Each structure stands twice: as structure tokens, then as C-alpha cells.
Amino acid sequence: MQIQVNGDALDVSEGATLAELIEQLELTGKRIAIELNLEIIPRSEHATTRLDAGDQVEIVHAIGGG
């Protein structure tokens, strides 16, 4: 099924969890934060949160800024 990650389309397996998405993107263990359809999903819920087709996911990290 297809979802949107950071504005781009991405294919993930049917019923994948957020934790599986993070693994697919090779971001496991990185300091990131995730918003799913405008809601923050706490790190503790990544493994239990299932994705649906058309979901909008934002994955962010810290960078330099003033």
C-alpha cells in the first residue's frame, strides 16, 4: 500500500507498523520524532501503531538553527 512520508509517496507492506516503517527507512535508533496525520505518535507507541493506505507521515530530526 502507499503512504506519504515527508511529502513523498512510499510503498510499505499492508498493515505495517510505524516501527517497521522506521526500519524500512534505516532510521532505527536515530533521534527522530513522528507525526501521523497531524498527531504526534510517542516513541513508545511506534511498535503498536499500524499504518493505513494514504496516511501522511512526517519524520523530523534536530538540525542547526538560530
Next chain:
Amino acid sequence: MMSEQQHNDPLVIAGQRFNSRLLVGTGKYKDMAETGAAIEASGAEIVTMAVRRTNLGQNPDEPNLLDVVSPDRYTLLPNTAGCYTAEEAVRTCRLARELLDGHDLVKLEVLGDQKTLYPNIIETVKAAETLVKDGFKVMVYTNDDPIVAKQLEEIGCVAVMPLGSLIGSGLGIQNPHNIRLIMEEARVPILVDAGIGTPSEAAMAMEMGCAGVLVNSAIAGAQNPVLMARAMQKAVVAGREAHLAVRMPRKAYASASSPLDGLITGR
């Protein structure tokens, strides 16, 4: 090396005490190594950062800002730079809180346009109201309007940070009289954010009685950022101590420093 004065004169923001009154940003540096070295040389304890989309599939071993500026050592202050609406700013703060394990001190800035990066006050006020209700401790970037500054304090912002001049301009404090008016009425710390270009301008803000200054471009944009970071640290300490010492009165005519009695000319 901390002087006696600094120990007895902490900057208190939302009940938390800091020895350094210089806050620094982490933008515009050449690389992470230079960022880390300049932040260290500045002696700052509060360090701003931005939140951006993670690049997917590129450079997985890219150094992370949080490895260089560790949340264990520094108080990180996530900003909402680049946000043009209250909604974007609130989303960014919520992402930052998740990113930093529940840390709720944020720097709110909602911008008006790309040419001036001047704050959009209407959206800033809306975002501040939502964030305060949501439990955030909000340090807010604003213009140098004393009425707006007071309103932001009344909403519950823990610090108000008027601009000295435009972000990244290095034009110094263009309207010190307004900054003074803001400080006269304030019950929360007032920090000059944006516009500081040199240590003398940082010292001027501190001499005027500002609680602190936030500097990024003036350090990152110097030819030697580490040296400039050190200079800024000294300027902020000097300005603060001068403020506490209270300057001499200005006089219209000369007043000799050496005694007039006993001159060999006998006049």
C-alpha cells in the same frame, strides 16, 4: 572561570537557573565540528536548534546535531524558525517536545515574510496562547513593540525576546528606547534576540539591563567563529556587570580626574 558576581546573579527562566546570559544558535556553521567548538567557546548553556524533515535514504551516517550539542550538557531550545502560521509553529513545537523526550521549553517565532523575517505578531499571539495552554514554556521572539511584549507576557510566555534589528542582519539594536520601554514594564526576562552583530552591541544590550542576548549569525558569520564566541561571552559578562555597577552620570563639561591642589605652577 566563574566570577563571584556570576554565581550570585543567575538568569532565571521558568524557575530554572542559568549562569550564562548568552544564548547561542547552531545555524549557519560550516560543519558540526565548528558548531560544537563555537558553542563550547561561547560558554552558553541555552542553545537553540531547528526541527526539519529527515532526509530519507541519504547519508544515514550524517552526524546528528544532538551528538555535538548533547541534551545532557546543554538546555536545548527548539525554535519554530521557518513557520509562517500559528498552526505550523504549534506542530513544530509538539514534534520538538517528542524529539527531546518531553522537554517543554521552546522558542516561538512566527515569521511574516522571507525578505525581512519580521515576526507576524497576530500569528505569534495565537500560537503563544495555544502553546501555553498545552503546557509549553514559551520564550517568544517578537518585534520591539512594548504593548505586544506586555501582552505576550500576560498570555504566559516565560521570556520575551524582542529583535534588536532584522534576523541575521548584524545591524545591532536599532531602537534602544523601545527595548527600554519593554524592560520597564516587564516581569519576565527580556532578551534581545536577532540583530546583534558585534560584542559591543551585545554589551550594550546587557548594559541597558536586558536579561540576556541570543546570538547566532554574529558568531557563525565571523571569519573565526570560535574566537568570536569567546568575545561574545566576555561582552555579555562585561555588559551585565556594568549594568549592576550602574554607570557614572553624564556631564556636559569636563571634570578633572587628577586633584587640582598642589600643582607645581601654583595656580
